[in-house]
Amino acid sequence: MAAARAEARRKAILARGNDRLAKLTTSARGDDAPTFVRDETPPRGAAANLSSFVGEDSPMPPPKPPAPATEPRISPAPAPFAFENSPSSTASGMPAPDPSVWSEEQQRQFFHALMGAGLGGQQAPSTGTPPQIAGSGFSSGGSRAGSLPPQQDVPGDPLAAMMAQLAQMDPSAAGKMQQQSPFMQPPMQMQPQKEPTLLQKMLPLLHVFSAWLLLAYFALWREPRAFAESAGDVVDSTVWKRWADLAWKAPGEGWGVQFVPFLWAFVTIQIILHSTRIMLGTNRFQPPMLLSLAMAYLPPPFPSLITNGLRYISLGGAFLDDLASVVFGLGVIILVSGWFAT
Structure with a gap:
């Protein structure tokens, strides 16, 4: 009961x-729900959870048996990345390469497109072209020989490779790239290295010979006349001895050589020589490669300041070279005077 x-x-x-x-x-659901919705299946879990719903049964899940200790599975080594979907790799079950990964050839083409020069004289692809469009071998599963240029040797030093590519940059291609991309800053115009003319080759020798001729004029002509006027003699016969005394005589005992306006004449010769270089256009200064790359991203006042400063530094270096030639000439005169004085 x-x-x-x-x-x-x-x-x-x-x-x-x-x-x-x-x-x-x-x-x-509405009144029309039986027309469109058919409840042929009972509610999920109604029959299975009937005892639990009424409250007559509260089943407990049986404890799971402990899993046997197994050795860790070692995943097989990934197969080397292949750029082509060959039938052998597909048949062996190897995963197909990811088409979104750029190959070395595509990276090199992208770099050449950024630098404004084509790869091997060919037109570089657009920078916005995705890898699966640039290389048709990824989508068709065939060879990529007809879609990409042949593979070139990659240099070991990336910095040397970048410098070589920048040295071969085409200014016209860089200008076209600047017109296409208005947001890119204008690159430095890479002027081709011209062969120096004969005048440019002879200018250093002209500086040295001018300094030596001026020194010989003052040492062998102006200084003896100044000494003769101060001593009251017509002819100075002790010119070699006085120059030879400079090799061992202390400055406190007197120079023996008369003071002449050599400095003003030397500065005048330097002004004439440097003005000639400026008027002839032989003082063009080409900054180093890395400095040119950095100057392209500097605000407008700084590139001109750096270029003019380096140009003045080069002029100062030429002046110091001429002054060193004068000091060397003085040493030669003192050495030769010691031979003639004995």
Whole structure:
């Protein structure tokens, strides 16, 4: 009797629950829901969780048996990356290469496109072309020999490779690239190295010979005349001895050689020589490669300041070279005077 009453109570509860659920479903879906929606399957988990819903059974999941200790699986080494989808690799089950990965050839072409020069005289592809479009071998699974230029040797030193590529840059290609990209800063115009003319080759020798001729004029002509005028003699016969005394005589004992306006004459000769270089246009200064790359990204006042400063430094270096030639000439005169004085 108790089991029959429990069974009847359970069926009544289930019937009331099903009626309530049907009313809620009908009110939510509308009156036309039975036409479009067919409830052929019972609610999920209704039959399986019937005992749990009524409260007569509270099943406990059985404990899982402990998993046997197994050695860690070693994943096989990945196959080397292949640029072509060969039939052998597809048949062996190897994964196909990722088409979004750029190959070395495409990276080199992209670098040449940024630098404004083509690779090997060919037109470089656009920088916005994705890898799967630039290389048709990735999408078709065939050879890429007809879509890309042949592979070139990659140098070991990347800095040397970049310098070589910048040295071979075409100014016209860089100008076209600047017109296409208005947001890119204007690159430095790489002037080709011209062969120096004969005048440019002879200018250093002209500086040295001018300094030596001026020194010989003052040492062998102006200084003896100044000494003769101060001593009251017409001819100076002690010119070699006085120059030879400079090799061992202390400055406190007197120079022996008369003071002449050599400095003003030397400065005048230097002004004439440097003005000639400026007027002839032989003082063009080419900054180093790395400095030229850095100057392209500096604000407008700084590139001109750096260029003019380096040009004046080169003029100062030429002046110091001429002054060193004068000092060397003085040493030669003192040495030769010691030979003639004995």
